[in-house]
Amino acid sequence: MxxxxxxxxxxxxxxxxxxxxxxxxxxxxxxxxxxxxxxxxxxxxxxxxxxxxxxxxxxxxxxxxxxxxxxxxxxxxxxxxxxxxxxxxxxxxxxxxxEHSLRGWNWGKAEFGKAELTFNVQNRPGFEIPYSEISNTNLAGRNEIAVEFASSEDGGKGKRAAAGKDQLVEMRFYIPGTTTRKEAEGDDAASDADEEEKNAVNLFYETLLEKAEIGDTAGDTIATFMDVLHLTPRGRFDIDMYDTSFRLRGKTYDYKIPYDHIKKFMILPKPDDLHVMLCLGLDPPLRQGQTRYPFVIMQYKKDEEVTIDLNLTEEDLKEKYKGSLQPHYEQPVHQVVSYLFRGLAGKSLLSPAEEFQTHRQQYGIKCSIKASEGFLYCLKKSFMFVPKPATYISYEQTQSVTFSRVGGAVSALSTFDITVHMKGGTTTQFSNINREDLKALENFFKLKGLRVKNEIDEDANLMAAALRDEMADDSEEEVVGAKADRGSADEDESSVDEDFQADSESDVAEEYDSDHESSGSGSAESDVDNEDAGEDDDDEEEEEEKPAKKKKKTG
Structure with a gap:
């Protein structure tokens, strides 16, 4: 050769x-x-x-x-x-x-090799999955397990996945029945302790975690926080913090996230003054089946405190972290977690802008995106809506902001909408915002140099102008009507009333009859007599003449 x-x-x-x-x-x-x-x-x-x-x-x-x-x-x-x-x-x-199996069957036997998982059909490999391509696995059901594949950004894995235009991101196996570790791995030298039967899907899950080194990290945990409520993705997770990554451990899902994936880190106080939310922006996002989570949102009680000692030596604290971490903490939990993420990930902590507060002296604005209610925060350089759908909009990418009334809503006078127009052409609408926050928001947006269009004030001005025009038209109609000939209505009303009384054949004295007496009319007549008796005599002569003229006309 x-x-x-x-x-x-x-x-x-x-x-x-x-x-x-x-x-x-x-x-x-x-x-x-x-x-x-x-x-x-x-x-x-x-x-x-x-x-x-x-x-x-x-x-x-x-x-x-x-x-x-x-x-x-x-x-x-x-x-x-x-x-x-x-x-x-x-x-x-x-x-x-x-030779590979070409039968196309979707049932067979999974075998764990030294470097890859092989799916055999009639003792021939249907396909193989290298452990280096597996990023995560979770129990998706009673007898079902999900295997997630790494992308090119996942910590050095996913080199083969990045080779193609399209990428397989998840595969699920249905594994019924029970088995032993000896049968699962095909190891004849397995000990008698491994002969105990276990649920097959649980044994597959444990073996894959071990073979693919999922969740394994270099070194011991620096700190652990148990049973932390997460709003996105929804559930409770234990947080294990390591040197280069942190791990979220839940009952169903388990995530290992490098600190390099954290792009944004925000602390957002809830308007109820009882809770605080910590928001982590991730790239690439977490993946749970076909759902992606670009933000992880944790919620802590504001007054809940914790005492913790970090698993770090004094040399590491001084040399590696350069004083960004303390060996001992005795503070509220949300502050301790924020200090650790800031020190380990090296990210600055974002918080709401001090220039804006609601009419209740809070930072979170209660509103909604479509049917999802949440809170909108005005940060120094961006908007942030939480918890779902978590939406981040930077001021630099914003073209304009429009204030408008709620279309066709009963509460149009008490609430309004904000529509954010992006430079790329997309829009995001925040609905049902309290009307009392309108001026504060408008002033804040102008302070940040954003273009603001207030359609609410324009509508109010148009409505006021329309009302003024309508009132002017009404006054003109009254003047014209006063000058017009009203026919018999222009005659003296007293003569009309007396005609009606003269023609009446009823013996009962009417209100306008001269024979009718009342306390009110009597008192009025006495007042008039006291003022000028001569005027009453003239009035009586005129009253006697007018009915006579009226009768001549009718006769």
Whole structure:
């Protein structure tokens, strides 16, 4: 054999870029065709090798002696004899020809290998999942388990997943019945203690946690907080804080989150003056099935205190954290947690702007997004709506803010809406805000340099102008009506009343009859007599003449 055997157009670990693969007596190497960092593997690190059909032709899968898998894809079928001789002669390892199951069955047996999980159908592998590609696993039901796959951002994992345009993010297994650890792992040397039967799905879950090293962290926990209420995702989780990451442990879900994923960190006091919310903005977000959570929102009681000693040496506190953490805390829980996140993650703590408070002297504005009620906070550089759907809007991305009335609502006079127009063209509406906070919000937005359009005041001005016009029209109609000829209505009303009394045949004295007497009319007549008796005589003569004229007309 030649000292070196070369193969062109080979892909390493499902990479998009091709390269040249070279085999030598002391090991193998791969170098990308376009230039870049080369990959090498010594012959002493090769534990086993398999030949099988793959996506781009045929594949050589090399199992690392310690852990891990190396995939070389792109070989032709004619290369098998040549490669088999290379592995046998130089590495003293047989190149095993492994055929995959093509039946398409979705039931089989899952086996845990040294570096990967294999799903076998009739003793042939249907598919394999490297442990390095698994980011999390959770019990999704009584006999169901969910396996989540890592993305390219998840702590160095997910290299193979990032190779394709589309990505498989989750797979679920239904595992009924009971089994033993010996059967699950296929280990003949298992002890008698492992012979105890357990629920198969629980044993699968525990084994996968161990094999894939899910939740494992370097070092001991620095601090632990038990049974913390989370509003998003909903539930109670235990918080374990480590050197480079923290872990959320719940009854169903378990998350390991590196501190590097924390992009925003906010403390938001609730308007009830009893609770405080801590909000962590994550990128990439938490994934729970098909639901993504870009924000983790915790809630603490404002007056609940805790006493805790950090599991750190004085040297670490001085050298590594440079005084950002204290060895001992005896304060409210939300303050201690915020101090630890700020010191371990190195993120500044955001809080509501001091320039704005509601009419009740609070920072949170009660409102809603569509049908979801929550609280809107005006921070120094952004809006933040919590708890669900958690919405973050920076002032820099805001084009304008519009104040408007509630359309068709009974409470239109007591509440209003805010519509935030983004520079990208999208809009977000916050509804049912108390009318008493209108002026304070408008002044705050103008202080932050935002363009504000107040449609409420415009509507009020238009309505006032319309009312003024309507009142002016009414007054003009009264003037015109006064000048118009009203016919018989212009005649003296007293003559009309006396005509009615003169024609009446009733013996009963009417109110307007001269024979009718009452205390009110008598007192009025006495007052008039006292003032001027002469005027009464003239009035009587006129009254006698007017009925006579009226009768001549009717006769």
């Amino acid at each position: 030649a000292a070196i055997e070369s193969f062109d157009n080979i892909h390493l670990d499902l990479s998009k870029e091709t390269g040249k693969c070279r085999f030598a007596e002391n090991g193998l190497g791969w170098k990308p065709s376009g230039g870049g960092e080369a990959f090498t593997l010594e012959n002493t690190s090769i534990g086993a090798a398999q030949w099988s059909r793959a996506a781009r032709g045929y594949e050589v899968k090399i199992l690392h002696r310690n852990s891990g898998i190396i995939q070389l894809d792109g070989f032709s079928q004619e290369d098998y004899e040549r490669l088999s001789k290379i592995f046998k002669t130089w590495y003293s390892i047989p190149l095993e020809n492994k």
